[in-house]
Amino acid sequence: MARVTKAVIAAAGFGTRFLPQTKAMPKEMLPLIDKPIIQYVVEELVAAGIQDIIIISGSNKRSIEDHFDVPNQDLVGNLKAGGAKKQPLLAQVEAIGNLANFVYIRQKGPYGNATPVVCARHLLGNEPFIYTFADDFFVSNPGRTQQLIDVYDTYNGSVFACKTVTDDSEYDRYGIVAGTQVADGIRKVDHVVEKPGKAAAPSNMASVSGYLLTPEIFPYIDKAIASYESGELMIQPVMQAMIDDGHAFYAKEIQNGSYYDTGDKLEYLKTVIDFALKDPDMGEAVKQFIHDKSA
Secondary structure: OOOEEEEEEEEEOHHHHHHHHOOOOOOHEEOOOOOHHHHHHHHHHOOOOEEEEEEEEOOOHHHHHHHOOOOOOHHHHHHOHHHHHHHHHHHHHHHOOOOEEEEEEOOOOOOOOHHHHHHHHHHHHHEEEEEEEEEEEEEEEEOOHHHHHHHHHHHEEEEEEEOOOHHHHHHOOOEEEEEEEEEEEEEHHHHHHHHEOOOOOOOOOOEEEEEEEOOOHHHHHHHHHOOOOOOOHHHHHHHHHHHHHHEEEEEEEEOOEEEEEEEOOOHHHHHHHHHHHHHOOHHHHHHHHHHHHHH
16 A cells, blocks of 8 residues: 555635635635644644645635745844844744645636645645645644544545534534444445435534545546536545445544634634633633633
């Protein structure tokens, strides 16, 4: 089995729910304390051994490229002039450009979450890869990607990242997986029902955050493109067609962590607050501030 060393991050959306802030700044660059959202996604991938990261973006996403580039010399000069006090900051910004090998592709093709994979296909070759998104992620130990890779290594199949439903409204927001449990927190997937509602849900395991996919998916995407007429080109029906043909897919409930969805304003603010409360330098001050405000 080939090692998983490549990842595709879908980052071409316009972030319209955050306008006017996202008129000039990509939503993926919105800060969580002192890092943009997408950096948390990248760092989690790198921690699991991902070396090549393909970011599928749009015409207004240049700041993402700049962020993962080497720092400009004006910034370097300013930090060096700050002496020993600024040295940790210099080390941080210099390290960002060396996290991985980055490739940037502007998305072309029909709207839908299968299109980023189509755009990256020529760089993925005949290798398994991670497909994930730039505005939702897990913070877990081990990381989500490592947990997906461990399932792939054990069962030799594609893998859904999943979470246990914690609120009934999530049955209307996520795809819910059905299948046979093969280990604690792992199911062999029979089918996925998109946003079924609680009454029709086949389980309480929701597909979120991303996938580990094998190159067998590409002929199925080709079939989907050949029959595409209008609407969204979605990857979920492609994966279901593979499952129906006997390709192995597994659902992995990500353990020992929390799931964050920063795709809308309320969930983004919840994430910022959670990160602030956990921050070792200011967590207690933030907690006190919230207490005082709510008193």
